[in-house]
Amino acid sequence: MTTCKHIRELLPLWAGNDLTDAESQAVADHLGGCADCAAEAEAWRLDLTRTVAAAAAEEPPSLPDGLVEAAVAVLRPSGTSRHRLAALQPLAAAAVLLVLLWWSPLEHLPSTAQGVAWHEVQDAFHGCLEDPIPLTQWDAPTGAGVVALFKRDRTGDRYELTDCLEGDDLAAWRRYPWLQQRLRTMADEGDDIVVAVCRDQQDDRVGRRRLRRDALAELR
Amino acid sequence: MTSGLDQWARRAGGGDHDAFRRLAQGVAPHAHRLAWRLLGDADLAADAVQECLVKLHRHLDRYDPRQPFLPWAMTIAGHAARDIWRRERSDRRAPLEHADTLAAPASSRPDQRAEIAQLRGDLTRAAAGMSDAQRRVFVLRDLEGWTTAEIAELMECTESTVRVHLARARARARSALAHHGGDR
Numbered sequence: 001m002t003t004c005k006h007i008r009e010l011l012p013l014w015a016g017n018d019l020t021d022a023e024s025q026a027v028a029d030h031l032g033g034c035a036d037c038a039a040e041a042e043a044w045r046l047d048l049t050r051t052v053a054a055a056a057a058e059e060p061p062s063l064p065d066g067l068v069e070a071a072v073a074v075l076r077p078s079g080t081s082r083h084r085l086a087a088l089q090p091l092a093a094a095a096v097l098l099v100l101l102w103w104s105p106l107e108h109l110p111s112t113a114q115g116v117a118w119h120e121v122q123d124a125f126h127g128c129l130e131d132p133i134p135l136t137q138w139d140a141p142t143g144a145g146v147v148a149l150f151k152r153d154r155t156g157d158r159y160e161l162t163d164c165l166e167g168d169d170l171a172a173w174r175r176y177p178w179l180q181q182r183l184r185t186m187a188d189e190g191d192d193i194v195v196a197v198c199r200d201q202q203d204d205r206v207g208r209r210r211l212r213r214d215a216l217a218e219l220r
Numbered sequence: 221m222t223s224g225l226d227q228w229a230r231r232a233g234g235g236d237h238d239a240f241r242r243l244a245q246g247v248a249p250h251a252h253r254l255a256w257r258l259l260g261d262a263d264l265a266a267d268a269v270q271e272c273l274v275k276l277h278r279h280l281d282r283y284d285p286r287q288p289f290l291p292w293a294m295t296i297a298g299h300a301a302r303d304i305w306r307r308e309r310s311d312r313r314a315p316l317e318h319a320d321t322l323a324a325p326a327s328s329r330p331d332q333r334a335e336i337a338q339l340r341g342d343l344t345r346a347a348a349g350m351s352d353a354q355r356r357v358f359v360l361r362d363l364e365g366w367t368t369a370e371i372a373e374l375m376e377c378t379e380s381t382v383r384v385h386l387a388r389a390r391a392r393a394r395s396a397l398a399h400h401g402g403d404r
Contacts, residue, residue, distance in 0.1 A: 009387075012386070012387040012388075012390040012391050012394075013383055013386065013387050013390075015390065016361065016362065016386070016390070018361070018368060018383060018386060044394070047393075047394045047397055048362070048390060048394070050397065051362075051390070051393045051394065051397060052362045052363065055358075055359075055362070055363055056363050058257075059253075060252055060253050060256035060257070060262065060265060061256070061262045063248060063249065063252050063266060063269065064266050067248070067266055067269060067270065068244050068245055068248045068269075068273070069241075071244065071269075071270050071273045071274065072237075072240065072241045072244050072273070075240070075273065075274065075277045165263065166263075167261070167263045168261070
């Protein structure tokens with residue numbers, strides 16, 4: 001004999017049409033003769049609909065800029081084609097430019113128009129950044145916080161924000177494939193990359209996100 | 221009916237890299253949303269998107285062009301997210317658990333936004349009491365529309381286990397909404 005207790009245990013799945021045919025038939029048979037369970041079943045349907053609507057309204061944060069493009073670039077076929085050669089032309093031009101820059105006397109190099117002074121960087125990060133360290137010397141610490149990567153110009157005075165990440169584990173950023181690819185590209189281009197960190201002492205996730213968003217808006 | 225993604229997938233399968241780029245741009249937002257819901261972390265979700273695109277590129281020859289592409293791609297995205305959650309600590313917060321920090325959609329009316337905001341607050345409390353498995357089953361079945369068989373395959377468990385998780389997750393969510401009343 002089908003009891004109300006047994007039927008009510010099935011209602012969470014009945015509400016989403018997740019019962020087997022036999023179970024569905026048993027529930028239908030019972031609800032036809034039990035007004036209390038029928039009302040409970042209708043309430044279940046309504047609540048599940050509202051729950052799903054509320055949960056589905058959440059939207060994820062935006063994808064990091066350039067993530068898809070970096071992934072696709074890495075996945076480009078290795079065969080040499082006309083298109084591939086065409087894609088290499090800007091790189092060849094950049095290589096020639098780099099050689100020219102390399103042989104130019106440093107004192108005659110104009111300072112880059114991009115980038116800002118470090119105190120302006122600190123202003124954008126509300127003064128929380130630790131001193132910048134060359135990427136090659138930086139040992140990513142564990143713990144929560146914000147990591148900012150900069151290209152430093154040849155004068156060493158101006159900093160261009162290239163990436164800013166926040167997370168529960170600062171060390172984790174090293175394994176992001178898209179970021180590794182970007183760093184390799186910058187290193188290949190001879191950029192002086194430095195990294196600075198703002199440690200989060202109170203595990204304030206919302207605060208970290210706000211800091212990152214504000215800094216990006218200010219510096220990019 | 222064939223979608224744009226299906227057409228790009230066919231061309232990408234033939235070696236057209238520009239088609240793959242367009243395919244990746246079309247798939248990435250869907251994969252990102254799924255991964256974020258499953259992983260509860262924006263950075264990990266971005267990782268999952270990367271892994272998803274790599275897997276798509278690697279396995280594109282297995283795609284049956286007679287079938288719609290997006291569901292197939294989302295299966296791969298789900299696997300990418302699963303690989304990541306296995307690598308990560310289990311104490312990360314779930315998306316529903318920080319739902320109250322997110323804005324309500326701008327498209328809804330103010331009264332609807334207030335309703336949804338309150339429901340999300342209740343969901344936050346409900347999700348805090350769900351196990352990881354319950355929350356993931358809820359996301360995949362109720363938010364993403366996967367079948368219990370597909371979820372069982374992804375989570376490497378039986379359909380019965382999926383149904384147990386699903387029933388408990390829904391019951392927990394409903395109990396959190398119980399004081400809310402609504403239009404009943």
